[in-house]
Amino acid sequence: MQSENPIIADFVKVANSAAGTLAGMGREARDNARERMKEAMGGLDFVSREEFDAVKDMAAKAREHAEALEARVAALEAKG
Structure with missing residues (x-):
């Protein structure tokens, strides 16, 4: 049976949280960029x-x- 090191477990939790946060930030940045592009294009009288x-x-x-x-x-x- 493998014993779990609490430091490694905490590190894994932090890494997983950071990965989720970065993924969310990436989606949010992409959505914001898309909205800004729509706003910019909307003022060009297309x-x-x-x-x-x-x-x-x-x-x-x-x-x-x-x-x-x-x-x-x-x-x-x-x-x-």
Whole structure:
């Protein structure tokens, strides 16, 4: 049977506690960094993908409409 040295047992407890604390601090630091990045990026006026796609579709329709109007004007000018 192996006898347990109290100094070694205390050291193991402290080491385990320190490892748990360091792991928790790492998670907290990562979460804080992620939050700060979100805050920083939020102030840069980025648009969502949905907003970008909606504006892109609107621009394409406006371009098609302008081309149709140009064709009508050209046809009217050719007649007159």
